Amino acid sequence: MTGSTAHEARTAAAKAVLKRQSIETPSWAYGNSGTRFKVFAQAGVPRTPREKLDDAAQVHAFTGAAPTVALHIPWDRVEGGPEGYAELAAYAEERGVRLGAINSNVFQDDDYKLGSVTNPDPAVRRKAVGHLLECVDIMDATGSRDLKLWFSDGTNYPGQDDLRDRQDRLAEALRTVYDRLGDDQRMVLEYKLFEPAFYATDVPDWGTSYAHCLKLGEKAQVCVDTGHHAPGTNIEFIVAFLLREGRLGAFDFNSRFYADDDLMVGAADPFQLFRILYEVRRGGGLDTDSGIAFMLDQCHNIEAKIPAIIRSVMNVQEATAKVLLVDVDALAEAQREGDVLAANGVLMDAYNTDVRPLLEDVREELGLDPDPMGAYKRSGWQERIVKERVGGEQAGWGA
Ligand code: LRH
Ligand code: MN
Numbered sequence: 220m221t222g223s224t225a226h227e228a229r230t231a232a233a234k235a236v237l238k239r240q241s242i243e244t245p246s247w248a249y250g251n252s253g254t255r256f257k258v259f260a261q262a263g264v265p266r267t268p269r270e271k272l273d274d275a276a277q278v279h280a281f282t283g284a285a286p287t288v289a290l291h292i293p294w295d296r297v298e299g300g301p302e303g304y305a306e307l308a309a310y311a312e313e314r315g316v317r318l319g320a321i322n323s324n325v326f327q328d329d330d331y332k333l334g335s336v337t338n339p340d341p342a343v344r345r346k347a348v349g350h351l352l353e354c355v356d357i358m359d360a361t362g363s364r365d366l367k368l369w370f371s372d373g374t375n376y377p378g379q380d381d382l383r384d385r386q387d388r389l390a391e392a393l394r395t396v397y398d399r400l401g402d403d404q405r406m407v408l409e410y411k412l413f414e415p416a417f418y419a420t421d422v423p424d425w426g427t428s429y430a431h432c433l434k435l436g437e438k439a440q441v442c443v444d445t446g447h448h449a450p451g452t453n454i455e456f457i458v459a460f461l462l463r464e465g466r467l468g469a470f471d472f473n474s475r476f477y478a479d480d481d482l483m484v485g486a487a488d489p490f491q492l493f494r495i496l497y498e499v500r501r502g503g504g505l506d507t508d509s510g511i512a513f514m515l516d517q518c519h520n521i522e523a524k525i526p527a528i529i530r531s532v533m534n535v536q537e538a539t540a541k542v543l544l545v546d547v548d549a550l551a552e553a554q555r556e557g558d559v560l561a562a563n564g565v566l567m568d569a570y571n572t573d574v575r576p577l578l579e580d581v582r583e584e585l586g587l588d589p590d591p592m593g594a595y596k597r598s599g600w601q602e603r604i605v606k607e608r609v610g611g612e613q614a615g616w617g618a
Pocket of ligand 1: 247322369409411444471479516
């Protein structure tokens, strides 16, 4: 096959993958967020889970690649128990999106100061496990597959608590929740190096999450939040390893310059996103049945939220298009021959390819405007929500 026909074949194959790409947006990114210094409220921000879904539907309408929305409990709590969540799921469907992962929250209650599921006090542990089980009840109502677990649990000073005992408590709680999962449900266990704990975090790294998941069973998978690693960590190696083990369940995509900055994915380090998605592709993670949840987990503290999320979806699409254009045969050959520069060159050729025209074609073939950001701007939705969403309590982290 000549070079050009091979490239045409790669382009056609890439289009097929890009047309079915699904990136989950986080309900909390549509609400107000900030840092410990300040939360800058923005006009037009949603006041209810339904208004968050209205905004998420805009992102999907203009990108065609964001059909699901992750919820966070209690930030997205609705009245009416399971029926209430079933109605919320129906509301989402009517707007062309579906409810995705259910995120638990055992990091904002006074009782959890010394930990939630790892707390020395068994009553506090029972309360935390109770919330996690309530989240599974909500999954039953919304039809969500994934329970996403992130624990802020940790200590600030050596000796504050027994690190081994805390792991025993964590394992016991995870087992209780795991055994409650339905056949088609999973738990994805997210790790984070530090913050809010500043000495030892109980699930600090991929190895700790992986080890707990192995003990629990197949329905327990690791969630890789791209902002949760020590500076200099080779995240794509972790991705390659977990894919090889069949334990890469989900991504929380964002980007950072320093710590858990939760900036737009690809904004701080587009080459890192490319390297991560290359290992995703290499490990079969872009195949239809990979089961990996590609989610955004971001905070748009100063920039307009809906356009920022549209831009983020486009950043993932662009990085995905680039990795799909990698000439894998030439790469494998160069690697076999130990031709370091040729091998690196193949990857850099793909990375340096301007894939924006390809994505514009994909959008047009999907009946979408080739310019999602421009189309959103022209839609007048931003002006409309600023005008309509007056009064009431704007959504936020409630921290
Ligand atoms: C923790 C985290 C987790 C979410 C929260 C919104 O830093 O990444 O995924 O629960 O952000
Ligand atoms: Mn996260």
